[in-house]
Amino acid sequence: xxxxxxxxxxxxxxxxxxxxxxxxxxxxxxxxxxxxxxxxxxxxxxxxxxxxxxxxxxxxxxxxxxxxxxxxxxxxxxxxxxxxxxxxxxxxxxxxxxxxxxxxxxxxxxxxxxxxxxxxxxxxxxxxxxxxxxxxxxxxxxxxxxxxxxxxxxxxxxxxxxxxxxxxxxxxxxxxxxxxxxxxxxxxxxxxxxxxxxxxxxxxxxxxxxxxxxxxxxxxxxxxxxxxxxxx
Numbered sequence: 279x280x281x282x283x284x285x286x287x288x289x290x291x292x293x294x295x296x297x298x299x300x301x302x303x304x305x306x307x308x309x310x311x312x313x314x315x316x317x318x319x320x321x322x323x324x325x326x327x328x329x330x331x332x333x334x335x336x337x338x339x340x341x342x343x344x345x346x347x348x349x350x351x352x353x354x355x356x357x358x359x360x361x362x363x364x365x366x367x368x369x370x371x372x373x374x375x376x377x378x379x380x381x382x383x384x385x386x387x388x389x390x391x392x393x394x395x396x397x398x399x400x401x402x403x404x405x406x407x408x409x410x411x412x413x414x415x416x417x418x419x420x421x422x423x424x425x426x427x428x429x430x431x432x433x434x435x436x437x438x439x440x441x442x443x444x445x446x447x448x449x450x451x452x453x454x455x456x457x458x459x460x461x462x463x464x465x466x467x468x469x470x471x472x473x474x475x476x477x478x479x480x481x482x483x484x485x486x487x488x489x490x491x492x493x494x495x496x497x498x499x500x501x502x503x504x505x506x507x508x509x510x
Contacts, residue, residue: 283346284313284443284475285334290343292329292498303329304340305498313442316469316476318486319493326498327479331445334477335368336360348442365394369436369444369474371465373451375428377420377435383407383427384416387435394439406434409471410464426457430464437468444469447479462488 292304304326311317321327332338333345336352345352348367355363364370377386384403391399407416410430420428429449436444446465450458462485469476478489486492494501 282312283310284348285309285311285477286344286346287330287334288344288346290330290333290345291341292326292333292338293341303498304333307343307495307498307500309493309500311475311477313475314473315491316466316478316489317491317493318478318480318489319495320480320483320486321495322481325495327495328447329498330495331447331477331479335364335370335443335445365390365439367442369439369441371429371433371436371444371446371449373448375420375425375432375452377428377431379420382417382419383412383423383431383434386420386431387438390435391438396439402438403434406438407431409437409468410434424457425453426461429453429457429461433461433465433468437472437474440472441474443475443477445477445479448481449478450485 287307287309290304290307294301294303307330319327319330329338333340334347336345336355350363352360352363381389384400384407387406388399388403391402396402404416407413410433412427412430412434415423415427420431423431449465450461453461465476466488476489478486480486
């Protein structure tokens, strides 16, 4: 892998069995992502973009091909090794917030850090919640937070370990337009602050245009690739 590549997909195929049928999800994906870039994967529902993200971060095993992330070949790892690798290198933000309802905002961010054995987990979590504008909501539970606030907690949780790569899959899908805009601005600001690579899954052309590169996917294939530098 070239020194400045953070992620490499080599001839990725994904096929899933459903009853007596085999469903082809990804059909030969080749992709290189340069460290520090923001890359949008753009496609309609059912195009394979979310499955592609799951293969990238090791949550889904490809049927064929190879995945290399931060110099590590994910194909060679077992489930425990993959979980450890994600913990140390990858942050994931999903459309659903997946907060633990019995934990406060602070606990939702701090506990994963504590489980990872990171020193000063609570202080890191507090600082992260300040960064996302929730210093006044640290002791609140998810049911006491708005949708936008819950997504901010999820972003803080994903960014707190300072991951090398941040994956965001339709992160504004459950939010209204104004709140969604604010969340996207927050993700880009934090990503730049931490010098993280961003992989953004979306169907929104305008949102994709904020990224350095746009990858178009259709029927499990990259059909068009644009290296679009966003205007300063």
